[in-house]
Amino acid sequence: MKIDFFTAFTLGALLVAGSACPANAETDCLSCHGDKSLQDASGHSLCIDAGKFGASLHGSLKCADCHVTIKDYPHPDQVTPAECSSCHADQAAGLAGSVHSVKAEHPCTTCHGDAHAIFPKDDPKSAVYPLNIPRTCGACHGNDAMARKHGLPNVYPMYIDSIHGFALSREGLLVAANCQSCHGSHHILSHKDPQSPTYKSNIPKTCGSCHAGITADYMGGVHGKSIAAGDLKAPVCSDCHTAHAILQPTEAAFRMQSTPICGSCHKDKLSTYRDTFHSQLGALGGYVETARCWDCHGAHGILPASDPRSPVAPANLVATCGKCHAGANASFVQYQPHANARNRKMNPALYFVRLFMNLLLAGTLTFFVIHTMLWLIRSRYDQVKRRAAEGGKNA
């Protein structure tokens, strides 16, 4: 599209052939480029709406401020594209090292729109106004073919149905996180780049730019401390909440998905949790109030049971269990939410109860299955024999 404007100057120049008038006089340019029917060879309009341009952020500029290669009229057929970087050097420098650095694929106008109708980013008409950003980025990042080509997830639909997306699109909240809140704008880096705000160990800080309290809480917990110590196996915000499809944590869907997420690292704890009534209820759905990992352990500032501030510290168990179980007392909280009935050393009483019940079950059934099978065979044999002897039918 940009090239069209330069071609327009060429054509404009041809129209006023012979004149030595410098092309910085806007009326001169518009004498050709004000014509709505003016098109380049491929049929793109070369018309500039003087009114719109005048109202835009660039309205005070002269044509030649950007189209610097056009000095005179007539101008050549092929003109050098305008360089935004001549004014916006910082942004251009940022873009240069980013994932969008290939200029031919990502000219400034893909995000900012027509340079002749550009508005400040706090103007709702701007393509980079906070409420417009997801749609602007989504033009590419909501495209399946593009996502496949670059091996990226198709994030726009995930984002727009997330709690951030709803806050932005439904409530029009300017403070709702949009794409650039986390990814930045010009200097966007891959999440694999340690400089990126979406690099794993930077995520708590990135989310914390809005969720400061939660991040402070998180950094005080075991996961935050591990991340701070450089252990990238520890989960950050996006490991539990996901990056784009973030749900309201009290929502049934999130409560249903949260347990396997914790269990993907804490496998032994998930396995023993699965044996409990908490898990059995939880798995059936429709009753999302049943205890999930973080109902007892806390969500962000998770502390080991040995820490007196932990909700699962012995002294706090009555209060923690009591959140759901009215009347929980010291004896009640002796219940082990992660008891392992298969472990004789850890849970001897439970181990022997289970062993007894299994032997009772297996013993009773084995005896009676044999007993009843023999009985079936014998009485059928007798029946057939008796009827045959009576000369009747035998079945």
Add this chain to the structure above:
Amino acid sequence: MPDREQAAENESKDIQPRGRYFMRFTPGQRYLHAVLFTTFLGLAATGLPMRFSESIWARKFASVVGGFGSIIFFHKLFAVVLTLAFLIHVKDVFTRAWVHREKGIFWGSTSMVANWKDVKDLWGHLRWFVGLGPKPRFERYAYWEKFDYWAVFWGMIVIGFSGYAMWFAPFFARFLPGWALNAVLVIHSEEGLLAILFIFSIHFVNTHLRPDSFPMDMVIFTGVESEEEFKHKRALEYERLKAQGKLEAKIAEAPGIWQIKFSKVVGYTAIAIGLVLLVLTLSAYFS
């Protein structure tokens, strides 16, 4: 009804008048069985999805009936009804034994309590199965019927206690040790599984599907059975009553056509539900 057919075949040789029927179960006992099997099916249908909550059918069932909240509601409802039926039965037994001074409740040929003859019968029956001896002759309640009764009785106490301990855990925690709260779920689910597997396979076959009763023994529904069936299945009781001159007192009206049809509908439905649950249980258990 092979036994009825056989009865018909035998009738020409039989000196007894045609079609005499004898009372085996009182209406109270039949109602008790009806409440027992209805609530048991309900408890099994709502308990199994909890026991095998990871299986696909459990989740499907839960979503159809309105999620876990509705499953546990019905589980508790059936449990309360069954508990009441159990308590009424226990009260009846003690009233009969100690208020009405009825004989033979706790001991003797008509009692549900096991005795030495039951041990001999079991041994004799096993020998007969493999052709090593004659078929034992049974009294009013055979050993496997007593086992069924006591299995339910023991199951009621064990499953009931562990179930209420989970339902009212903070209360039970006042006098139970902490590990017991873990144990009650293991006990409840294993004993429940045993009951389900036992009833839907062993009890169904022993009582209903074996050749002498196939496809269903109607006596628990109609309360009466034909004289031939009585003589064939419980020869000792028949002879004892005859010798005591009490046989005539047991004569009852033949069951009406509607009663048999109704019993068949109810009975086959119960057996069908039970077999479906049995298949689901086995598939979940071995997957």
